[in-house]
Amino acid sequence: MSESPPPPPAWSISNMANGAVQFLRLPVLASSGLAVVASGLLYFKQNELIYPRNVPADARTNVPSPRMFGITDFEDLQIPTPDGESLNAIFLRQSKTRQSRNLTVLMFHGNAGNIGHRVPIGKALQETLHCNVILLEYRGYGMSTGTPDEVGLKIDAQTALDYIRQRPEFKDTTIIVHGQSLGGAVAINLVATNQDSGDIGGLILENTFMCIRKLIATVLPPARYVARLCHQTWASEDVLPKITKVPILFLSGLKDEIVPPPHMTGLFSLCKSPSKVFRTLPNGSHNDTVAEPGYFDHIHSFVTEEVLADSK
Ligand SMILES: *[C@@H]1O[C@H](CO)[C@@H](O)[C@H](O)[C@H]1NC(C)=O
Ligand SMILES: *[C@@H]1O[C@H](CO)[C@@H](O)[C@H](O)[C@H]1NC(C)=O
Ligand SMILES: *[C@@H]1O[C@H](CO)[C@@H](O)[C@H](O)[C@H]1NC(C)=O
16 A cells, blocks of 8 residues: 555535535525525524534445555544444544653544545654554544534544543553544543643644634524524634643634634634644645645644643
């Protein structure tokens, strides 16, 4: 197998925007009666817009294996959740021949596709940090059971963290949580509720948003009032300031066409972590920021200077 090309598009929240345009255009143009109907559609359809787990079309059946990217030392896991779902996860084991640290990156992906599409990113993280990598599949995505929603994805994130904590191979590992786009909101919530245990050494956020309502409001200004109907809130702007014990790296693609960069600077200014670092990728769009030069260098510097320098 030849070396893998740059990571494929990480997909994005753009489908939500595209879908929302279809639903939200109506109230702008139509009479108030139709607007009520459209609002109802938004209310009931929003899970399909926010969690497009069938994009691309074969995302529920075709999860690329690490083998396709030349990786041999990995495990394909099914992890049970406390509420009866079964989550697929890929564990890329750190190389034992290297003088590796006890470091494990837990990855949460954006709102489309599946973990297989992100294996090249996990591989690059592993090559950068000589670490273990766990890619978690949310409920309702890829080979995981269930249906996605905000409550469920929060359970899924906790389930993955608890899995790492109880597996002997990960004893004394320092955990770094990595979240892209929607995964950033998942990551923020997980770190905020687990920072006291001391095993989370860092949080890396890429192109994530203040909250779903503000995202809809900035992407589709005329739909601002409909945004209030969103029952999926992902209120990172309220949760992120609770993180006071974990260093945070913000990676912001300045050409992000889906989540406007002010969402990232807004989160950064709300951040109360004593160790916070903001790095921009000037040519990075929403999907391809991860493939921009400097992305993994920023991660390497952050982990070396802010995470490992302080570790006991
Ligand atoms: C990002 O991914 C979405 C979903 O696959 C796609 O529709 C969009 O064209 C991509 N954007 C870029 C800039 O690659
Ligand atoms: C991780 O820590 C454990 C327990 O302290 C130790 O036995 C193991 O060798 C460490 N692994 C690495 C890769 O440093
Ligand atoms: C951004 O893209 C332009 C045009 O391709 C290029 O000249 C520039 O060096 C790039 N900047 C970075 C930071 O990659």
